[in-house]
Amino acid sequence: MPTSPSSSVQAARKAVADRLREIRRDANLTASDVAARTGWYKSKVSRLENAVTPPSDDDVRAWCRACEADGMAADLIAASRSAESMYVEWRRLQRTGLRRLQESYVPLFERTKVFRIYCSNVVPGLLQTDGYARALLGSIAAFRETPNDVSEAVAARMERSRVIGEGDHRFALLVEESVLRHRVGGAEVMAGQLGYLLSVMALPSVSLGVIPFSADRRMWMLETFSVYDDAQAQVELLTAQVNVSAPSEVEQYLKAFTEFQKLAVYGAGARARITDAINALE
Secondary structure, eight states, rough: OOHHHHHHHHHHHHHHHHHHHHHHHHHHHHOHHHHHHTTTOOOHHHHHHHTTTTOHHHHHHHHHHHHOOGGGHHHHHHHHTTTTTTTTEHHHTTOOSSSSHHHHTTHHHHHHEEEEESSSOOOOGGOHHHHHHHHHHHHHHHHHHHOOHHHHHHHHHHHGGGGGSTTTEEEEEEEEEHHHSSOOOOOOHHHHHHHHHHHHHHHHHEEEEETTTTTTOOOOOOOOOEEETTTTEEEEESSSSEEOOOOOHHHHHHHHHHHHHHBBBHHHHHHHHHHHHHHTTT
């Protein structure tokens, strides 16, 4: 049975509660001890440990302080904050169509200084042409049976992509070579898309790497993911968007991205593979 957003949120809350309990036990403290050290009623300790009440940031700090585990507070706070938004089904995000979801990314894009994006299946949204985006979003709308606002969604995606040439943002983007070969929208659309990749590579703010078919896979292929600065990662599954903000988990995605960078080719090597993909369309 598919996991619902509400059950996923509850699972995330329980994970935080379980971690609080583990920290208490590792400190050899009872629930009464924590209550005494924090000045809480014992019932509050019980509610927090059983995920009945989600902890506030101050609750987490007080708990870790009582257990002499202050160094664990940051991860726990991040995990607690992200519980409501960590796993959200696409059908919930796209229930009114695709345009609003495209527009919702604008504040995140505007405040992000460094984008790290790995794509194993499609061209990164920030680098998509109008034709490619129209074909891709059209297929998504059809598959998920969302209200048909594809034209508006494409316009919103093109508008948000202006961040590529504005401000002091930097973009490190990696694609598997298979992305260059998957035909989205037909040969003509793909030729235009691949040609645009060649042109955008010249921008000083953009680093585009291609991971060749022949790469010695020291790092296995993953779902498409993006890391915004060092603060947040997003992972795209078939059914849902997963948001990660716990520092230790974001670090895992940064580590994976670094490993993928080691496999990629850049500059002339990347251009050669894009050109080969264009020639294969003939």
